[in-house]
Amino acid sequence: MTERSDSGAEGAVWRALDGVSDPEILRPITELGMVRGVAVDAAGRAEVSILLTIAGCPAARRIEADVRAAAASAPGVTGVAVDVGVMTPAERQSFIERVRGDRGARPQQFGPDSLTRVIAVTSGKGGVGKSSLTTGLAVALAEQGLSVGLIDADVFGFSIPGLLGLSRDGRTVQPTRVDDMILPPVAHGVKVVSIGMFLGDADPRSTAVSWRGPMLHRTIEQFLRDVWFGDLDVLLLDLPPGTGDIAISIGQLLPQAEVLVVTTPQEAAADVAVRSALVARQTGQRVIGVVENMAGLTQPDGSVLDLFGSGGGELVAERLSDAEHGAVPLLGSVPLSPAFRAGGDAGVPTVLADPADPSAAEVIRIAAALTRGGRGLAGRPLGIRVREG
Numbered sequence: 001m002t003e004r005s006d007s008g009a010e011g012a013v014w015r016a017l018d019g020v021s022d023p024e025i026l027r028p029i030t031e032l033g034m035v036r037g038v039a040v041d042a043a044g045r046a047e048v049s050i051l052l053t054i055a056g057c058p059a060a061r062r063i064e065a066d067v068r069a070a071a072a073s074a075p076g077v078t079g080v081a082v083d084v085g086v087m088t089p090a091e092r093q094s095f096i097e098r099v100r101g102d103r104g105a106r107p108q109q110f111g112p113d114s115l116t117r118v119i120a121v122t123s124g125k126g127g128v129g130k131s132s133l134t135t136g137l138a139v140a141l142a143e144q145g146l147s148v149g150l151i152d153a154d155v156f157g158f159s160i161p162g163l164l165g166l167s168r169d170g171r172t173v174q175p176t177r178v179d180d181m182i183l184p185p186v187a188h189g190v191k192v193v194s195i196g197m198f199l200g201d202a203d204p205r206s207t208a209v210s211w212r213g214p215m216l217h218r219t220i221e222q223f224l225r226d227v228w229f230g231d232l233d234v235l236l237l238d239l240p241p242g243t244g245d246i247a248i249s250i251g252q253l254l255p256q257a258e259v260l261v262v263t264t265p266q267e268a269a270a271d272v273a274v275r276s277a278l279v280a281r282q283t284g285q286r287v288i289g290v291v292e293n294m295a296g297l298t299q300p301d302g303s304v305l306d307l308f309g310s311g312g313g314e315l316v317a318e319r320l321s322d323a324e325h326g327a328v329p330l331l332g333s334v335p336l337s338p339a340f341r342a343g344g345d346a347g348v349p350t351v352l353a354d355p356a357d358p359s360a361a362e363v364i365r366i367a368a369a370l371t372r373g374g375r376g377l378a379g380r381p382l383g384i385r386v387r388e389g
Contacts, residue, residue, distance in 0.1 A: 004030075009040040012074040013048065020066045023059045024176055024183040024191075025099060025230060026147075029067070032098055036085065038071075044078035046071045051087045053095060053178045060084065096181050099228060110224060110254060116149075116232045118257040119288070119370070120250055122280065124272025126157065126241040129293040130262045132344045133334065133363065134238040135163045135190075140351045140367035142189035146233040149184070151223050152194030153250065154240040155216055161196045164188060165347025172196050175227065182227045188352060193227045195219060217249040224253060234370075242276065251283025258288040260331075260370075263316050265295055270312035274319050281325070289331040290317045291366060297336040298358065307336065332366040334359050 005011050017038070020029050029035055029050065036049040048071050052060055064082050071080045087095060110116050121137075123130045131154065142148045152160035161167035164187035174197050176183040184193040229235065237257070240246050250257065259280040263273035277287045292313025296304040313330045320328040334340075337359035343350035350360040351367075 005038070009044065009046070009074070009076045010038050012076065013038045013040060013046050013071050016070040016074040017048070017067065020063070020070050023062055024186060025228075026186065026191075027099075027230070029063065033091065033095055034063075040077065044076050045081070046074070046077045046079065047081045047083065049083040049085065051085050051091060053087055053092055054176065055086050058173070058176060092178060096178060099181070099230070109229060110235060112256045116235050118235045118237070118254050119260055120153075120237045120239050120254070120257045120280070120285070121260045121262060122239045122247065122276045123241045123262040123269075124274065124276045125269055128241075128262050128264045128269060128273075129334075130241065131157075131159045131163060131238050132340065132349075133262055133291060133293055134236055135160060135344070136340075136349045136351050136360070136363040137367050137370070138190045138234075138236050139164075139188045139349045140364045141234055141236075141371065143351065143364075144367065144371060146371070147231060148189065149191045149229040149232045149235045150193075151220075151227075151235065151237045152192070152196070153220060153223075153237045153246055155195045155219060155246065156240060158194045158196040160192060160194050160238055162347065163344045163349070164190065164192055166192060167196060168347065172199070174198070180226060184227050184229065187347075188349065191229050191232075193223055216245045220246060220249050221253060242272075247276065247279055248283070251280060251285060255284040257285050259285050260288060261290045261316060261320070262293055263290065263312050264293055264308045265306065265310045265312040265333075266308045267312060267315065269308075270315045270319075273312075273316050277316075277320050287320055287325070287328050288370075289329050290320070291331050292316075292333040295333040295335050304335075331369050332362050334362045334366075 004014050017035055018028050018030050021027055022029055022032060034051050036051050038048050040046045048067055050067055064084055068080050068082050071077060110118055121130055121134045138148050138150045150160060152158050161172045166173040166185055166187050173185045175185060184191045259277060261273050261277045263269050280287060290313050294308050296306045298304055313333055317328050317330040335358050337357055339354050339357045340350045340359040343353045350357050351363055354360055355364060
């Protein structure tokens, strides 16, 4: 690899390349050692040599296009040629060390000392729109400028890839593997991983996962250990409904996680939603709030049709509030909306496609409320060292 030059035309190209980020890691390719060299001849023709982590890298075309555009924007450059190569094993190991930094040997990225806020989204029963709500919150938080990760922990009923546009026409975008490190795809600014991404060429619409407890636990453990999310502000987990193996595993692996409970206004749904929160508390997790979904359908005349009843969210919040745990707030009530459903089917959440839609506006408001109620730093080391002398 040639030495970087910071002067003349070559220096201008290097500075332009500083603005090109790897689309999966979201860090500059110059910082990651992906630029092998830059040369500019007397006529202003630039030749940029870049290195991909693996042959067949799914982001290859985008990286090459971004490099070409950036180099062409440098002052004095009249033409650009991009040479694309693949890292040697030694270069790939150096790349992994750059990505992981001083956390390379840590078995789990989001331990109790992590500054990442972990929020597990749960519900007592299926069909309450938990996954759609989770994706909407993740994208809304990313739109606020936060670094956001999302784990689809609903192994049996995975739907996050489709909701975020990562699964279309029977194919799902797969993560990039760099030796033992897995880089999650990015959709709408959110880093995402799901079991649906590891089914090979199988059509996720006609593939079922039938695993028992130990396999489920190892899957979640691998997501947390081997999938490299980098520095996140918030990690959301879309849990399966109910109080089964995965909920217990999450409690064991992430005891510091906060829990957001989703229910519909129906009293029957509220009853089982309370149970999912109680299991989370048994593992030491804190319930931070309740969201009521499908709260009513606004009619053309302005009236609201309560298809699923009313009051379920308030009922769950009331039942979870006590002297020991304090008040659990009802963070919001998301109305029924055809646009909200259509956004999920299209893979573009309504918070992006139509933020003025009542359901989208409420999800955006809830995301802002979650940001204001961020996890405190008390009792956690900040990794700051005081130099003596």
